Amino acid sequence: MWQGGILKMINFIQNIINEDKKTDKYEDRVHTRFPPEPNGYLHIGHAKSICLNFGIAIANGGLCNLRFDDTNPSKEDTEYVDSIKKDVKWLGFDWDDRLFYASDYFEKMYDYAVQLIKKGKAYVCELTPQEIREHRGTLTQPGRESPFRNRSIEENLELFEQMRVGTFPDGSRVLRAKIDMASPNINMRDPVLYRIIKAAHHRTGDKWCIYPMYDFAHPISDSIEGITHSICTLEFEDHRPLYDWLLNCLEIFHPQQIEFARLNITNTLMSKRLLRQLVEEGHVQGWNDPRMPTISGLRRRGYTPEAIRDFCERIGVAKSNSVVDISLLEHCIREDLNAKAPRVMAVLRPIKVIIDNYPEDKVEWLEAENNSQLPEMGTRQLPFSREIYIEDEDFMEEPTKKYFRLSPGNEVRLKHAYIIKCERVIKDESTGKILEIHCTYDPNTRSGDDTSGKKVKGTIHWLSVQHAMPAEVRLYDYLLLDDQDEEKEGENEERDEADSFIANLNPKSLVKLTNSVVEPSLADGEKGSGYQFLRQGYFCVDIQDTSGEKIVFNRVVSLRDTWAKIEKANKS
């Protein structure tokens, strides 16, 4: 398994662990867990948590469990547990035999609840949800005690038993902790521990009709598993007193909860709810649409586990809310693919070039290196002939300054082949559209044995027309337009959020090119494998839509494009 640069990982959580080791708090043991709820697909925010939890364990010679937090049968499904397992594995982490479910502990949790009742620390409450809310008070006003708060232990025991056997309808009773209705921390105002949900659970079926709340299930699950450091996100900070209270009352092994800031990335949605909305409203093709920040989406897009792990390492772990620039993610995948992707030629938007002085029927097979930086990646043969395609961007009839690609009278090098010179352009008389470009080549300039001594500024990629293989190429861009920080006026916040995020969707997040051509060597490109299309970017063979008759490439990320910056600067 991956050991990465993780051993160097320094963050405030590691500092806490170092301190715990010094004081022998957990007998030098480090045991973490990744606790997803199986109610959706994992996204890159979860990857941060996965890398953190497994990474901390690895770095400290400890263990990390995979535990499904499945305490709400109405939202959860095995479809999600399967995808989550797959994603965690794909990211490169291994839970060995430590795959657990909170539902494994339902019986024990029930016993602990009974213990709480026996200690006079919990009671069955018959207030309606509405009434409970009213009794809770507000941020500034203390709550009021439930009229059911001081029932006898015997009565509570009996009622709780009745809840379990299904005597009462959904929502009619709950088990509540008896803490303090006047606590400034609302989580301590007699929080609900158990509720009645008569729904089939994906693992326990209809064995139960009462289910523990997160606040009850989580500390107990952690304790049962001997977790030492229970790492969660910032919004649970206010729940920590309750976490501690329960463990203290129950007098069982006491892990420590540590909170860190969740991941946010520019131009990217990171909420399960909104991602689900994208899927359900058809703005994307599914959870694994290559534009989605889900692990499955990134995988299909062509991101590698190495790049995602590297990213998670680089962003760091802290407690301040932050938004990481997506350019860092892009840098990580470029860096990884640069080191391993074979280079290949593809013409995305072809325009035909005819080399007038090249024999009509001749085909030359030129040797091309697969990666100029890694000779060990070998070479391949490339067919060259009289008619070729070049990228339409690589020709400009009236070149701007600093443009050193093909233009009338100008010479460029064809990568791995000859230097050609543009002689004339043939256009459609009515539309003015360029139909073909006529060039001549210099036979003394063949790559590898150039005897001309010529130096040209530009090198462009090309493909022999008769050998080019058609392909569909999908260019992806950010799902969201630039983050607009326009402040919404107070009212209707919910609505505004949903609406504004739909309005902020990038209409050009997917551009399908159906006239692209690629090298014949790509005919047997394996699904999912990544390439660098020379001068353009990194692409991978789409795992879903590629078939016997059609090969589809996804653009993972473009190459850095200095020329685009120059052009942009020229215009402004």
Added chain:
RNA sequence: UGGGGCGUCGCCAAGCGGUAAGGCACUGGACUCUGACUCCAGUAUUCGAAGGUUCGAAUCCUUCCGCCCUAGCCA
């Protein structure tokens, strides 16, 4: 308005009383049969603000300001 948390370069982020790491982005330049990669160089006298303690403060104290979370029988 109660409680909790956070505020170090455009974006992340080290730093924990001894005089501001690193990464991304950006800007120059070198190299280049990918305007890619790589390589050099540059970029916070300043750490939300104001006071105070100290020989010395981003680090300690005080006050203030800003942002986030929190009133689910969701997690």
